[in-house]
Amino acid sequence: MSEPAIEPLIVVGVDGSRHSVEAVRWAVQQARLMGGRVHAVMAWDWNRNPFALGMAEARFAEQEAVTAEEAARRKLADTVTAAVGASPGVPVFRRVEQGSPAQVLVDASKEADLTVVGTRGYGGFKGALLGSVSQQVVQYSAGTVVLVRENENEDEDEGAGDSGNGA
Structure with a gap:
């Protein structure tokens, strides 16, 4: 008796930028074609103050970390919904993990x-071909990586809402 086939897994990096919205759209469209599923992954990191002393400071730092993680969960949910709506037609799971974005995505690429x-997220500058995270993912990923380029009409679409290419 043969084992049931496992749906192909597409991991997509999300940071809330327009570029990551396009990447989610592309990933969901590809999952439809492949009969696969999508894991939308957002990383967050919290550096505690090494000079904070005492229990009150430690509790405050822990609460701030929880707040940062919750903010990442909300931003991920909002970005996925903006990209593909509430019913994308394929399973889309949201994953929030603590760590640097590049390392979290490289680790996720293993599965x-x-x-x-x-191609670029927050923190990139206009002339960059690749952002630092996408460049690291391409270099260190365990498998195939697709870079979703920005919409060619990016400047025209700014401020026009979510008119993207509607993949």
Whole structure:
């Protein structure tokens, strides 16, 4: 008796930028074609103050970390919904993990059939071909990586809402 086939897994990096919205759209469209599923992954990191002393400071730092993680969960949910709506037609799971974005995505690529990232996220500058995270994912990923380029009409679409290419 043969084992049931496992749906292909597409991991997509999300940071809330327009580029990651396009990457989620592309990943969901590809999952439809492959009969797969998508894990939308967002990383968050919290550096505690090494000079904080005492229990009150430690409790405050722990509460701030919880707040940062919750903010990441909300941003991930909002980004996925903005990209593909509430019923994307394929399973889309949201994962929030603590760590540097590049390392979290490289680790997630080890279980993925395909890893998808936008070309630039927050912190990138206009002239950059690749953002530092996408560059590291391409370099260190365990498998195939797709870079989703920005919408060619990016400047025209700014401020026009979510008019993207509607993948």
